[in-house]
Amino acid sequence: MSFDTLNYYLFFPFFFLLYWAFPHKWRLPLMLGASYYFYSCVKPIYLVLIIFSTLVDYFCSNRMEHSLNKKKYLWVSLLTNLSLLSIFKYLDFFIRTLNYLFLSFGINFSIPQQNLDFPIGISFYTLQTLSYTFDVYRGTIKAEKNIFRFSLFVCFFPQLVAGPLERAGKLIPQFKKELKFNYDKAVDGSLLIIWGLLKKTVVSDRLIIIINDIFENPNNSYSGIHFLLTGLMISAKFYCDFSGYSDIAIGSAKILGINLSKNFDFPFLSTNITKFWRRWHTTLSRWFHDYVYLLFPFDKHNRIDPKRLLAILVVFALSGLWHGPAWTFIIWGSINGLYCILLILSQDLRYKLASLLHFHRIPSFIKATLSVLLTNLLVGFSMIFFMSPKLSFSIQFFKNMWSEFAFISLSSMVDAFGFLKFDMTIAFWTLLFIETVNLAKYNNLKIANIREMPLLVRWPLYITSVGFFILFSFKTKSSFSYFYY
Template sequence: MLFNSLHFLVFFPIVVGLYFSLPPRWRNPLLLIASYYFYMSWRPEYALLLLATTLIDYYSGYRMSQLPDKARRRPYLWLSLASNLGTLFVFKYFNFFRDSALQLAQALHLPTAAVPTVSLLLPVGVSFYTFQSVGYIIDVYQGKLEGERNFGRFALFVAFFPQLVAGPIERGGHMLPQFRRTHSFDYARVVSGLRLMAWGLFKKVVVADRLALLVNPIFNNPHQHPEGPLLLLATLAFTFQIYGDFSGYTDLARGTARILGFDFNLNFRQPYFSASVPGFWRRWHISLSSWFRDYLYIPLGGSRVRPTRAYFNLFVVFLVSGLWHGANWTFVVWGALHGAYLVLSTWARPWREQLAQATGLAAHPALRRGVGGLITFALVAYAWIFFRANSLSDALYITKQLPQGWGHLNGREIGQLLLEFSQHYRPELLAAVLGIGLMMGVEYFGIHRSLQAWWSHRPPAWRWSGYVALTLLIVYLGIFNNTQFIYFQF
């Protein structure tokens, strides 16, 4: 079931109505039933894997909370890690590692055994709910969190439908207390949640899905579009498409939860206005970045070790982050690129300061942020090529062709090329440019002021005019073909 589907438009109001009508003791069971129905609407058998993860991790956390020291808790930690990471390996990575090992053996002229492939569909959202459950188990093991004794409450923590399939990846210490409280109907919260959902839907169906009409033909057949200008246009379009798609999902998830009385952590904070790559990762997919920081980077030693080891730790984290996104070498290269960006950014910090002093940028902070922002945006957009490309060969072809077609084309020929393209995709281009402008304008404004708080204090005529305008934009410019969210594949 997709947030941008008629199915959800019927499902969610029914859940809200029943939730606030039932006595408090029946509300969590209702949400648990609704969450499993939501998940089973893709494939009912997916729910068996979700239930197995829940049972094993509930038992592991419950048993660990009864034991006083880490040594006696450790077998249950390993039970949980083995089941969760084993599930990910079998369903997501087995064929990838199998094929890679066979290709390496063939390249080295080594004998190969007949290893069968695993013909299993990747359960939607498996990377998200397993990481959320693993984070809970590690917190219990370390004594940061008491193991949840109520099975239904823990099952709801793992399966809560607003963030089940694409995050944010929540922590047990943040969500479990919310499931213990009684949430009354709050008109202001409902309005705020609906506003957030509308904004997320706009980013998805007007910005992301419109841009997909430009991006997909080029990235799916890059060899048919060897012109550098068109490949650059597609790369920039995908840069905004993935942000509109993923942050749009997060807004829909946060708005859905807010209506029911729950708060999710912020997952995006104007990432494309970052002045550095480290700043970008403090603003993009915050729940995943903080997960890797707390459960991988710090256990590896973090920055408390010698610089070369700290650089290694940083690079490994982003390499694993790339692999988390997908079983394809394109994602590994994407993660490696960002790992290299961060290592170089950390290593070159003293030279950057000297350069800023020498060029006079240090005396103009706004100009320095602007230059840093443009460089960061270019680096991030370049890395997105590997994220979006269907294969490593396609990604390398696009990067090779990007500089082509500029030297022998004069300004008029480049303009003619883009004009022909725009005439073919005119509705998509016009809608996309309008959507990107509105999305980024609102995002920029949100940096300097709490937009929701500011909007809540506008006169009713202003607010309702804005609601009507946003609704009309969604209705007339949105793509309503049940397009799946990009991060559902992870």
């Protein structure tokens, strides 16, 4: 069941009424049942995997607490979870790579691909359960004794399929607490759901069609400038897709009285690449920071310690691989890792240059705007790899960007979109509106808070936004991209 289908909006209100109608002691089994039902709507057989993974982690974490050989149970949990992830997500990628190596060395042997079904959400719940096992191992949290509560932590439906990645220390205590219905939380949650739906169905679903059209370029109508802007469009598409999903997830949980972590913190307003990745998919970034980056034995006081730089590169490459079993994803991750390394290494040089060229005379908002623009262009550039079906495709795309580049008038640029022109216009203006609201929120302006507006403004705004969503949501639905990562 996806958050942008009518099915969810038949399921959720029904569950919401049931959830608040029952006393606290019934809510845990109710949520667990609803979560398993939610997941089984994708494919019931996937339930076996998630239940298996839950049982292994429950067993290992509880044993770990009372065992002298904690490491043994950590390894059992790690191996089980990572094996499942590797088999279902990466097996064919490994086989393809091996076959390519065989061919390169002239070995006439190839392993057949397995084409296993990808269990949606496996990348998310694997990381979530791994974080739990690590935390129990490190003694940060105590192992959960109630198997139902632990199972709910693994499969809580608003964040099961595509995050936000939650830590046991934050989520499990909320399941224990006797919650009372909170009107303000419910309204905030509902508004977040509408906001997320606008991002996904009005902007992201349109942008994906436009990006695919530019990639295919069936009428050769697109030029280098379109190719250049494609990177930014891909960033916007993924932002609206994933932050839209996160908003709906956080909103749904909020209505049920549960707080989930923020996943996006105005990334497009970042003035450098490091800040960008700290604000984009923050729960994943924190996961990699806590469980991979900090494992490297670097000197914490030395910014340019080679081990630290290596850790950055590894984290980004791994993050790329986590997003998808293809070289394009690894390259995307590595490029962003290199950006961060370059940013660290060039810091002294940049300061010297800035003082030499008297950059301090330039007003700070101009410097900030330029930095934001450059950051987004750099991310957009790497996004071409992220979206490309093949490495050769991205290389050809960059070649076309260069060879077919020419300055053209704005009207010719818009006309090139052909019958997608109107969709481009809707996507652009809606995105601009979203980012303007984000900018206002970022600066803590009162105008960004719809709930503080007078009644006569607030209600028409509620009605307009829901109406806008109904009329302008794109008819062709594309699934949430992060379902498949």
